Amino acid sequence: MSELAEVFSQFVVHQSGARSAKVIAFNKLSGGAIQDNFGLSLEIEGGMQSGLQEFVVRQDAPSGIAESLSRPEEFRVLEAAFEAGVTVPKPLWLCEDLDVSGQLFYVMTRADGSASPRQLVKSDFTGEQRCMIVRRLGAELAKLHTVRPPMRSLDFLTVPDQGNAALSRVSTYRRHLQEIAEPHPVLEWALNWLEDNTPEPGPTVLCHCDFRTGNYMMADDKLTAILDWEFAAWSDPAEDLGWFCSRSWRFGANEREAGGVGEKADFLNGYREAGGADIDPAAVSYWEVMALMRWAIIALQQARRHISGEQRSLELALTGRMVAQMEFDLLTQIQELEDGQ
Amino acid sequence: MINRPNNHDLLIEARQVLLNSLTPELTGARKYDALMIANAMSMAIRELGQSEQAKVEEADQAVSTFLKTRSQPTHNAEGETSLAEAIRERRLDGKEPALRDVLRTLTEARLGINNPSYLKR
Numbered sequence: 156m157s158e159l160a161e162v163f164s165q166f167v168v169h170q171s172g173a174r175s176a177k178v179i180a181f182n183k184l185s186g187g188a189i190q191d192n193f194g195l196s197l198e199i200e201g202g203m204q205s206g207l208q209e210f211v212v213r214q215d216a217p218s219g220i221a222e223s224l225s226r227p228e229e230f231r232v233l234e235a236a237f238e239a240g241v242t243v244p245k246p247l248w249l250c251e252d253l254d255v256s257g258q259l260f261y262v263m264t265r266a267d268g269s270a271s272p273r274q275l276v277k278s279d280f281t282g283e284q285r286c287m288i289v290r291r292l293g294a295e296l297a298k299l300h301t302v303r304p305p306m307r308s309l310d311f312l313t314v315p316d317q318g319n320a321a322l323s324r325v326s327t328y329r330r331h332l333q334e335i336a337e338p339h340p341v342l343e344w345a346l347n348w349l350e351d352n353t354p355e356p357g358p359t360v361l362c363h364c365d366f367r368t369g370n371y372m373m374a375d376d377k378l379t380a381i382l383d384w385e386f387a388a389w390s391d392p393a394e395d396l397g398w399f400c401s402r403s404w405r406f407g408a409n410e411r412e413a414g415g416v417g418e419k420a421d422f423l424n425g426y427r428e429a430g431g432a433d434i435d436p437a438a439v440s441y442w443e444v445m446a447l448m449r450w451a452i453i454a455l456q457q458a459r460r461h462i463s464g465e466q467r468s469l470e471l472a473l474t475g476r477m478v479a480q481m482e483f484d485l486l487t488q489i490q491e492l493e494d495g496q
Numbered sequence: 497m498i499n500r501p502n503n504h505d506l507l508i509e510a511r512q513v514l515l516n517s518l519t520p521e522l523t524g525a526r527k528y529d530a531l532m533i534a535n536a537m538s539m540a541i542r543e544l545g546q547s548e549q550a551k552v553e554e555a556d557q558a559v560s561t562f563l564k565t566r567s568q569p570t571h572n573a574e575g576e577t578s579l580a581e582a583i584r585e586r587r588l589d590g591k592e593p594a595l596r597d598v599l600r601t602l603t604e605a606r607l608g609i610n611n612p613s614y615l616k617r
Contacts, residue, residue, distance in 0.1 A: 329584075338580035341599050347583065347590050409617060469532050476539060479606040480614050486600055 157181070162256050163195055163212050170248040170262075173202030184211065190226070190385070191216050191258075194265060211244060214260030223385040224311075226259040227251055231308050232387040233263070235361060240298045244380050268374030270382060275373055276406040276415040284376045289417030291378050292371070292399070293425030300392045300431055302361035312389050314359060320391035321353045324445055331452045335459060341482040345448055348489055354393070354438040362390040367404040368414035393434050396426065397442020402484045403450045437492075444488055451481035504544040511537040542609045555605035562598045576602065 160181035168176045179196040193212040199205050215226055224232065226249070233246040244263035251259055269275075280288070304314055315323040329346050332339060363370075364386040372380040398404070399422065405415035413422035419439075427433055458475020460466045501509075511534055519530045542548045559575035566588060570578045579598070582588050588595055607614050 338574070338577040340576060340580040340583055341603055343580050343583040344590055344595070344599060347586065351590075469529075469536060473532060473536060476610045479603055479610050482599075482603045483607055483614060486596065486603060490596070 159193070159256065160195065163193070163210075163260075163262070164197055166248070166250060166255060167195075167197060167199070167204070167208075167210065167262060168202070171199065171202040171204040173199045173204065175200050179207070190214060195262075209265040210247070210262050211265045212260055212262050214256060214258040216258075224387060226261055228311050229384050229387075230261045231311075232361070232384045233261075235302050235306065235309055236299055236363075236381070236384065239302050239361075241295055242378055242381055243384075244382070266372045266380030268372040268377075268379045270369060270372045272369035272404075272406045272415070275368060276408045276411075278376075280376060280416075285411070285417035286421045288373075288376055288378070289413040289422040290425030290428075292366075292414070292416075293396075293422045293427075293431070294429035295378070295381060296363075296366065296392070296395050296399075297426045297429035297431030299363060300358075300360040300395070304359060304389050309361070309389075312361075312387070314389050315391070318359055319353065319356045320359070320389075320394060321349065321356065321441070321445065324394075324449070325350045325353075328448055328452050331456065335455050339451075339455070339478070339482070341485060342448065342451055345444065345482075345485040345489065349441075349445060349448060352441060354435065354441050357391045357393055357432060357434060357438070359389050360392050362388055362392065362395045364388050364390065364394065364398070366395045366399050367401070368399075368406060368416060369404070391438075391442070392432055393438040393442045394445070396423065396434060396439045397444075398446045398449075400439060401443045401446035401450070402488065403447060403481065440488075440492055444485065444492070447481045447485050447488065451478050451485075454478050454481065504541060507537055507541045507544070511541065539610055542612070548605075548609050551605045551608050555602045558598050558601045562594060 157178075160178045163181075164176045164178050167173070176197040176199045179198055180194065181196070182194050184192040184194050190213050193214075195210045195212055197208050197210065199208055213226065213229075230246055230249045233243055236243050237246060244266050247262045247264065249259075249261040250256070253259065302309075304312070316326070325346055332342055332346070363381070363384060365383055366381070370381065370383045371378060372382060399414050400412050400419050402409065405411060408415035411417055412419040419436075423434070423436065423439065454474045454477050457471045458478075461468050461471035461475065514530060514537070515534050519527060519534070522530050556575060559579050560570065563570050563575055563578055563582070566582075568578060568582045568587065583590070583595075604615060
């Protein structure tokens, strides 16, 4: 570990034009199966970052998996979000030279607070604080969604087929489902429903695509950073709104539809008042159903990694057994939408 | 062959030891691992239990009866595979309440094993 800390320290010295840097602290941070995140505190002498500085270094894990952005791609997305005014760690330097640490990595500023969903959902916030938090989160998405194609720096992101992100998703998930050996009639049925009930497509914008409680940092009731950009894509803005409100990401606080933290109406008002499109709440509900579908497909893929022997893991095995929860929620939510609830 | 106590009984006792004696001594990632093991054992215990097995058989029977009444082929060993195919190929009306009842019965039987508390939501 100390050798790696020195490697990163030297990289920062070189990039920032410093004379030298002393490693004050270095530790692996929790979270991230695809990447390793390290906290790095340096006492820097000279250059543009002189003084005590706190960084996060994010690099590919040796057992990284496909289907998410590479570190250089993620860095470009983070830059685009930062430039759009979204509250993210400031992206500082990207290293594409494998000779430096053996992996691709980038360095960003370190945000205060915690991303723990359980801690946040169980916090003793007042109604006013909850309203303020989810309005702020809605406003952050509105800023992100001002980023639109074409953008040369993001030309690696694909644009949805015929501008219809919902139908693109249905087609992708159907293909993934067919690759799973065992039958899932509820998911087949829900895919048909999603195909038959597609809302009017919104504009194509930069979406985070994993914007949920657990992927943003809070210091008390203040948002300090939105994290984990590896699934970002050009999509329909309602996809991010629906993913955030999905039943899967309320962490037991099911009555608080906006991420288990606050009211959906406050979240959508925050989005709209910060300049976000006036999105039909029915479209958000539709994308909540899509979110359940997506999470079910991801859970099935994780279980398959265990079953196939590619990566034996109790956690992956148990994730496979969670699919019944998503199926139960799909049956319930589709029925509620049809009943006009 | 009679081999007592049986697998169900062994798993129940092993889980009790894990939760009552070992888990309180653990913290952090190890405690999380222990709780995951206890959760996996709970599922296996329920899967071996007679009432849950009866619900699974009931769900399989409901699928089979439904497919027969809709004149759908059940060429596969498992009715659930036939049901999934029939839905994917749009041979069944997704709005039909009887279809939704069958899907719910299947899901509830599976959740009864995997996470019964979710049914009370």
